[in-house]
Amino acid sequence: MATDTVPKAQNLARKIMDASTQAIRALDALEKLEEERAGAAITFTDPVFVGSEDLRHMDPATITSILGSATTIRTYMRNQNHDDNFYKAIP
Numbered sequence: 001m002a003t004d005t006v007p008k009a010q011n012l013a014r015k016i017m018d019a020s021t022q023a024i025r026a027l028d029a030l031e032k033l034e035e036e037r038a039g040a041a042i043t044f045t046d047p048v049f050v051g052s053e054d055l056r057h058m059d060p061a062t063i064t065s066i067l068g069s070a071t072t073i074r075t076y077m078r079n080q081n082h083d084d085n086f087y088k089a090i091p
Contacts, residue, residue, distance in 0.1 A: 017089040024086035027077075030070035037067065 044060040077083040 017091075020086045020089040021091075024083065024090070027070055027074050030067060031074050034067040034071055 044063050046060060049055045049058050049060070049063075074083070077086070
């Protein structure tokens with residue numbers, strides 16, 4: 001690698017580490033939220049979203065899909081041992 005590309009490569013490596021740390025932490029948080037939702041037997045319905053200004057743009061199907069997708073991604077990552085790589089990026 002040419003000397004003038006080293007700072008660029010270092011900057012990219014830092015950004016990749018930051019993004020992978022954020023990604024795995026976000027997936028972990030979503031997985032915990034799904035466990036909390038299921039444990040409390042909460043079902044998202046339209047009134048939950050209609051009655052809240054900051055949730056008004058969401059709907060029950062979308063929020064449920066987000067949680068399902070996060071669980072599916074984490075399961076895949078665990079089964080394929082991809083999560084180990086993401087955890088290595090956390091300082």
